[in-house]
Amino acid sequence: MLREVAEGVLVRQSRFCESNAVVVMGDSGVLLVDPGVGDSDLTDLADELDRLNLRVAMGFSTHPHWDHLIWHARFGSAPRYGTHRCALTAEARLTDARTKAERIAEQVPLDSLGLIEGLPEGTARLPWDGPSVRILEHRAHAPGHAALLVEHRGVLIAGDMLSDVEVPLLDLHAEAPIEDYLEALRMFDAVADGVDVVVPGHGSIGNNEELRRRIDQDRAYVAALIDGRDPDDARVGPSATYGRDWLPAEHRSQLEYARERADRIRSS
Numbered sequence: 001m002l003r004e005v006a007e008g009v010l011v012r013q014s015r016f017c018e019s020n021a022v023v024v025m026g027d028s029g030v031l032l033v034d035p036g037v038g039d040s041d042l043t044d045l046a047d048e049l050d051r052l053n054l055r056v057a058m059g060f061s062t063h064p065h066w067d068h069l070i071w072h073a074r075f076g077s078a079p080r081y082g083t084h085r086c087a088l089t090a091e092a093r094l095t096d097a098r099t100k101a102e103r104i105a106e107q108v109p110l111d112s113l114g115l116i117e118g119l120p121e122g123t124a125r126l127p128w129d130g131p132s133v134r135i136l137e138h139r140a141h142a143p144g145h146a147a148l149l150v151e152h153r154g155v156l157i158a159g160d161m162l163s164d165v166e167v168p169l170l171d172l173h174a175e176a177p178i179e180d181y182l183e184a185l186r187m188f189d190a191v192a193d194g195v196d197v198v199v200p201g202h203g204s205i206g207n208n209e210e211l212r213r214r215i216d217q218d219r220a221y222v223a224a225l226i227d228g229r230d231p232d233d234a235r236v237g238p239s240a241t242y243g244r245d246w247l248p249a250e251h252r253s254q255l256e257y258a259r260e261r262a263d264r265i266r267s268s
């Protein structure tokens with residue numbers, strides 16, 4: 001069910017991993033960000049858009065992970081974008097994304113998986129007919145990851161960051177995963193004054209106070225990793241219910257990475 005979180009900004013949460021699809025109303029159609037995963041979720045969203053008489057004018061993938069690269073024929077043939085680096089990565093890892101999509105989620109439409117176009121490097125705003133949308137590109141979590149700031153609506157579409165259910169998930173293939181993550185959090189901090197609503201890729205929507213709490217919570221998690229300590233974080237604690245089948249494993253491999261890093265630094 002789509003719900004309005006700010007003027008002209010609607011969010012629909014999927015069953016799969018509490019994924020949030022975001023719809024931003026424009027002058028000649030809507031912007032659809034990270035539509036969702038399962039076929040039934042996507043067709044429900046298409047039904048809702050039909051009922052509201054909304055046509056998709058543009059798609060956007062926040063980052064090149066498979067669950068953010070899915071599309072459904074019913075959204076039509078609008079151009080789909082990501083950052084330049086996001087599109088390059090999506091293309092290079094398409095087979096891998098397809099394998100993951102097939103293995104993890106049942107009934108995922110795969111026909112147009114990852115068919116996004118890269119915006120020219122350094123594009124600051126989405127080229128579309130609608131409210132100004134700033135592209136906040138960073139290197140945390142995945143190459144070419146971008147958050148979108150819907151200016152004058154005060155909505156930050158965070159992609160796989162600032163979640164209340166997922167701990168920071170580092171891109172362990174990057175050269176400096178921890179530094180990249182902190183840099184992205186600094187960027188969110190810098191725009192926080194203009195944000196009333198934060199929409200994470202997975203989890204619940206928050207207000208400004210919650211945004212600041214999440215930035216602090218994610219900083220604390222990363223700070224623990226820097227020290228090679230196991231972060232005391234409820235999202236991977238014993239009472240956590242989200243992502244039980246995979247999140248603790250991701251957390252453990254990050255911890256292992258962090259401990260090796262801390263040892264390396266101590267001995268150098």
Ligand SMILES: [Zn+2]
Pocket residue numbers: 063065141142160
């Ligand atoms: Zn992701």
